[in-house]
Amino acid sequence: MRFTLDDSQTALVAELDHLIDTFDDGLGPLDQLARLGDHRLLAVHYPAGLGGRDRTLADHAAICERMGERGLPDVAHLITVQAVGCTILHHGTEHQRATLLPRIAGGRLLASLLLSEKDAGSDLTGIATTAEPDGDGWRLTGVKSWSLFTEWSSIALCSARTRPREHRYDGISLFLVDLAAPGVTISPEFRASGTPYRTVTFDAVPVRGDALVGPPHRGFPLLPAAIGFERMGFDYLTRAVRWLATVEREVRRLPADPRSAFASQVARLRFQVANARATAYHAVGTADGLDMDEIAVAYAKLTCGLAAQAVARWAGTELLPVLRDEDGTAVPALRAAVAEAPEFTVSGGAQDLQLDLIANEFPIGGTFR
Numbered sequence: 001m002r003f004t005l006d007d008s009q010t011a012l013v014a015e016l017d018h019l020i021d022t023f024d025d026g027l028g029p030l031d032q033l034a035r036l037g038d039h040r041l042l043a044v045h046y047p048a049g050l051g052g053r054d055r056t057l058a059d060h061a062a063i064c065e066r067m068g069e070r071g072l073p074d075v076a077h078l079i080t081v082q083a084v085g086c087t088i089l090h091h092g093t094e095h096q097r098a099t100l101l102p103r104i105a106g107g108r109l110l111a112s113l114l115l116s117e118k119d120a121g122s123d124l125t126g127i128a129t130t131a132e133p134d135g136d137g138w139r140l141t142g143v144k145s146w147s148l149f150t151e152w153s154s155i156a157l158c159s160a161r162t163r164p165r166e167h168r169y170d171g172i173s174l175f176l177v178d179l180a181a182p183g184v185t186i187s188p189e190f191r192a193s194g195t196p197y198r199t200v201t202f203d204a205v206p207v208r209g210d211a212l213v214g215p216p217h218r219g220f221p222l223l224p225a226a227i228g229f230e231r232m233g234f235d236y237l238t239r240a241v242r243w244l245a246t247v248e249r250e251v252r253r254l255p256a257d258p259r260s261a262f263a264s265q266v267a268r269l270r271f272q273v274a275n276a277r278a279t280a281y282h283a284v285g286t287a288d289g290l291d292m293d294e295i296a297v298a299y300a301k302l303t304c305g306l307a308a309q310a311v312a313r314w315a316g317t318e319l320l321p322v323l324r325d326e327d328g329t330a331v332p333a334l335r336a337a338v339a340e341a342p343e344f345t346v347s348g349g350a351q352d353l354q355l356d357l358i359a360n361e362f363p364i365g366g367t368f369r
């Protein structure tokens with residue numbers, strides 16, 4: 001278990017901090033990403049020839065963590081660089097790698113992940129979207145749900161059924177889809193807090209043959225790795241850290257009563273967040289390319305999600321009712337946390353499914369539920 005960054009990671013994060021300190025207040029999220037890309041900080045674990053720095057995944061994790069803490073668009077970055085970019089890096093064609101990865105690492109191309117459908121969330125084999133062969137390419141038809149940052153993205157990694165399923169994991173292919181192609185409709189979907197989800201509808205959208213990622217009909221086994229880094233919980237961890245910092249600042253400003261009564265409760269939250277951080281870095285340390293220890297990843301996802309939820313829940317029930325909020329920022333920030341945190345129960349792989357994986361570690365007989 002690791003609790004601290006090593007010297008080279010500390011230097012990398014300091015370089016990131018130094019750059020962020022130069023940002024004007026008005027710099028938008030896409031420009032922020034482009035600036036980080038100009039300095040090769042978005043994908044340090046990519047090969048140097050593809051816009052990275054040949055660094056480790058743990059180094060990249062340290063960057064992701066700090067981006068979230070500093071309020072940069074960490075989730076859009078995570079989906080683009082990690083989920084989509086690393087799938088291209090490890091399973092894409094030479095042409096896909098050469099044309100897309102430098103733009104992704106440079107912060108000039110964002111990508112979204114279109115896997116879930118209304119009736120296929122936890123079970124991503126249950127999708128109804130199809131891709132029918134059409135000349136040298138395919139025609140994509142279906143409706144994808146709950147995607148984030150699709151409105152910022154030019155391309156998406158999309159799963160589709162390319163032949164009827166003979167067995168559960170067979171017959172699904174992955175495509176890089178141009179979101180500006182004719183027949184693509186992107187519409188907002190309700191979300192309690194934060195950027196709305198998007199529904200993406202494909203109406204016989206033409207997809208080129210060279211847009212296939214990985215082998216045809218055998219795309220499903222690539223998915224756990226594609227979403228693996230998301231499952232290490234760094235996006236939850238950064239929220240936990242940010243929300244805890246707000247909680248601590250505001251508790252310090254309270255009068256002695258109730259401040260002293262809160263001390264042990266805030267210490268408990270601090271402990272939970274520190275533990276989550278160690279668990280997330282431990283999971284990162286198990287990764288080798290796209291291979292990773294799925295049990296360590298399940299622990300990380302659960303620990304980080306539960307830590308963030310604990311901070312938000314405590315803020316909502318204990319702190320918000322007595323908050324002074326002298327500069328007017330804490331109440332909206334903590335209300336947003338209270339609204340966002342429940343999503344962590346299902347996003348990026350439901351908590352129940354992570355528990356299922358952990359249950360396999362202690363075969364005590366009987367069934368889990």
Ligand SMILES: Cc1cc2nc3c(=O)[nH]c(=O)nc-3n(C[C@H](O)[C@H](O)[C@H](O)COP(=O)(O)OP(=O)(O)OC[C@H]3O[C@@H](n4cnc5c(N)ncnc54)[C@H](O)[C@@H]3O)c2cc1C
Nearest residue numbers: 113114115116121122146147148343346347348349350352
């Ligand atoms: C914030 C957020 C961002 C997202 N971003 C994206 C995105 O960018 N792209 C994308 O494709 N999707 C995205 N999703 C969708 C997400 O992947 C799904 O919500 C998730 O996979 C769960 O699917 P579901 O919502 O259909 O819930 P369901 O699968 O219906 O699950 C509902 C409940 O049943 C439980 N359950 C289901 N199956 C089992 C089982 N076998 N054993 C035990 N319990 C089970 C779950 O734990 C859960 O509590 C996002 C979701 C959220 C909340």
